[in-house]
Amino acid sequence: MKKIALIVLLCMLFWSVGSAQWSGYYPTGDTNELDGGIGITWIDNQAYYQISFQPDISIGKFGIGLGLNLLYNVNTGKIRSQDWDTKADYARIIRYLRYGYKGDSFYARVGAINAGTLGHGLIMNYYNNQINYDMRKLGMACDLDLGVFGFETFTNNLGRFEVVGGRAFVRPLYKSNMFMIKNLAFGGTYVTDLDPDSWKASDD
Numbered sequence: 001m002k003k004i005a006l007i008v009l010l011c012m013l014f015w016s017v018g019s020a021q022w023s024g025y026y027p028t029g030d031t032n033e034l035d036g037g038i039g040i041t042w043i044d045n046q047a048y049y050q051i052s053f054q055p056d057i058s059i060g061k062f063g064i065g066l067g068l069n070l071l072y073n074v075n076t077g078k079i080r081s082q083d084w085d086t087k088a089d090y091a092r093i094i095r096y097l098r099y100g101y102k103g104d105s106f107y108a109r110v111g112a113i114n115a116g117t118l119g120h121g122l123i124m125n126y127y128n129n130q131i132n133y134d135m136r137k138l139g140m141a142c143d144l145d146l147g148v149f150g151f152e153t154f155t156n157n158l159g160r161f162e163v164v165g166g167r168a169f170v171r172p173l174y175k176s177n178m179f180m181i182k183n184l185a186f187g188g189t190y191v192t193d194l195d196p197d198s199w200k201a202s203d204d
Contacts, residue, residue, distance in 0.1 A: 032057055047074040054095065061104075065095040065112060069133055092136060107143040116141060116154050118167045124191045127163070129156040148174045154191075165191030 035054040040047060048071040056065050071080035083089055096111030116127035116139070129139040137157040144150050149170045156163040169187025176182050 041071070043071070043080070048072060048080060049074065061100050063098045065098070066093055067095040067112070068093055095130075102141075102143070104143075105145045105147075107141070109139075109141045110158075111138060112136070113139040113141055113154075113156070116156070118152050118154060118165050118191065119169075119187070119189050123189050124154070124165055127154075127156065129163075147171065161194060163191070163193050165189070 033056040035056075037052045039050045041050050042048070051070045051072065053068040053070075054066065056063055069083070071083060072078075073080060094111070096109055096113070098107075098109040100107040102117070112130045114126075114128055114130070116124060116129065118124045129137045138159060139154075139156045140158055141152075141154050143152045149168070151169070152167040154163075154165045155161055167187055167189040169185045171183060171185045173182050173184055
């Protein structure tokens with residue numbers, strides 16, 4: 001358990017280097033940010049306090065999201081060791097990698113996506129691909145805005161492509177000097193919920 005304590009201390013150290021704030025779902029600037037929570041759960045008739053710690057560590061435009069989930073046994077006063085007995089348990093601390101921020105001219109994120117949104121969010125808004133902590137999905141979001149035109153893309157799972165979407169847009173007056181009107185955009189959004197097993201022989 002010393003490794004877990006060391007990881008917690010390192011997360012707190014990196015987080016405290018910058019001015020920390022809570023942005024809700026997306027990191028919003030060149031600062032380290034923190035999210036977390038506490039609850040209670042039952043496993044094999046044993047009560048556990050569930051403590052989550054999710055910092056976003058920024059180094060310029062690059063960022064890494066970490067996720068530490070600890071189960072504290074109410075009866076024994078110990079952290080549940082079964083959650084930390086393999087290398088994979090430690091590797092899953094890394095929740096996502098990103099470059100830039102949502103709304104930048106270029107933004108990319110791979111891994112956990114807390115609030116997947118396309119455009120103004122009319123069709124897809126605040127989509128979360130990590131509802132179950134024990135069933136991780138490797139999602140991806142990638143946006144490019146060149147001023148005159150751009151696009152946004154999203155998938156909840158690179159391994160199965162269950163939810164896939166995108167948005168393309170143009171700003172025909174972008175190069176004009178007309179204030180506000182230059183940002184007028186025309187575009188379209190498409191999102192679909194696929195069944196990956198429909199084109200496979202297996203139903204797994």
